[in-house]
Amino acid sequence: MELQSEVPEKYIKKDKNGEPLDHPFPVMEISVIDLGVLRTSSNSRDELEKLRSALGSWGCFQAINHGMTPEFLDKMREVTKEFFELPMEQKQKYSKENNDFQGYSNFLVLSEQQKLGWSENLYLAIKPEEQCKLELWPEKPEVFRSILHEYSIKLQLITEVVLKAMASSLNLGDDRFLDQYGERAKMSAKFNIYPPCPRPDMVLGMKPHADGSAITLILQDKSTEGLQFLKDNQWFRAPVIPEALLINVGDQAEISSNGIFKSLAHRVVTNSEKERMSLVVFYIPELDKEIEPFEELVDESRPKLYKKVKNYPEFYLRHYQLGKRPIEAAKIET
Numbered sequence: 001m002e003l004q005s006e007v008p009e010k011y012i013k014k015d016k017n018g019e020p021l022d023h024p025f026p027v028m029e030i031s032v033i034d035l036g037v038l039r040t041s042s043n044s045r046d047e048l049e050k051l052r053s054a055l056g057s058w059g060c061f062q063a064i065n066h067g068m069t070p071e072f073l074d075k076m077r078e079v080t081k082e083f084f085e086l087p088m089e090q091k092q093k094y095s096k097e098n099n100d101f102q103g104y105s106n107f108l109v110l111s112e113q114q115k116l117g118w119s120e121n122l123y124l125a126i127k128p129e130e131q132c133k134l135e136l137w138p139e140k141p142e143v144f145r146s147i148l149h150e151y152s153i154k155l156q157l158i159t160e161v162v163l164k165a166m167a168s169s170l171n172l173g174d175d176r177f178l179d180q181y182g183e184r185a186k187m188s189a190k191f192n193i194y195p196p197c198p199r200p201d202m203v204l205g206m207k208p209h210a211d212g213s214a215i216t217l218i219l220q221d222k223s224t225e226g227l228q229f230l231k232d233n234q235w236f237r238a239p240v241i242p243e244a245l246l247i248n249v250g251d252q253a254e255i256s257s258n259g260i261f262k263s264l265a266h267r268v269v270t271n272s273e274k275e276r277m278s279l280v281v282f283y284i285p286e287l288d289k290e291i292e293p294f295e296e297l298v299d300e301s302r303p304k305l306y307k308k309v310k311n312y313p314e315f316y317l318r319h320y321q322l323g324k325r326p327i328e329a330a331k332i333e334t
């Protein structure tokens, strides 16, 4: 995207509270959780309590000791930036087709009227294997395919540890989330680049949304902040911890946990001088699994908050296009 002093109208976005988008919002309180401690059964009670409390308030945490070295994470960041630095015609070889979610796109467009985000993305399924369209996996930079493969394997292991710990933290059997979501749950990687933008006060990198996943794992840029979460009607900046993965609750884990874990709205702001990258991995339950609040978490003091849903990505898209928060449509009316 070319840098210019005026930006096209379709990118202009006003904050609901009238604040400029680049207002210096406060930094959120985000727990740092040691996955190594969660993995060991002794000693993990405090860490589980921390996890439960983090997911029940801010809906996210920073995971450290996840089994990937800082050098490996830096390599992922570098490879992501190198891909987006390729000439446009090379990136367009991987362009997203209209009826597909996988591939390269220049901005997030779901419908004509929607304001565009100041970003380029590359969306690739990474699990299960038969959903991967290897022809869309860039051949340049040369290490792209092998390093993404390695990253996928690591993220599968991490996801399993996190979902088990989430279950334990709710005093449920370890496999409660994994069983509900299915062995063939999907993982998709979304590579984002947010180029410098001349009007960070008026243009967003990504508009406010909550994720339709069960959980999302984000590798953030090391030197450029941008991600913000909305809590109690106020935006907060997510800090960057270079060696950590930021893991957040998506709508489906909020539903399964009967609202104990929170899927918060978030957005990405732009920066006038620096570009920002992120690598986001969505963990998405099998489409034909019925997702509903675990019955162990429903009682008189905590009635069932959500209906049963199936194929949430489709449900999500349908409601998102109407400009509503999809999870609202899954709520049981009281």
Ligand SMILES: O=C(O)CCC(=O)C(=O)O
Pocket (backbone or CB within 6 Å): 190, 192, 206, 211, 218, 220, 227, 266, 267, 268, 277, 278, 280
């Ligand atoms: O770029 C980021 O840090 C987050 C992007 C995001 O929220 C998403 O892709 O769903």
Ligand SMILES: [Fe+2]
Pocket (backbone or CB within 6 Å): 209, 210, 211, 216, 266
């Ligand atoms: Fe998101």
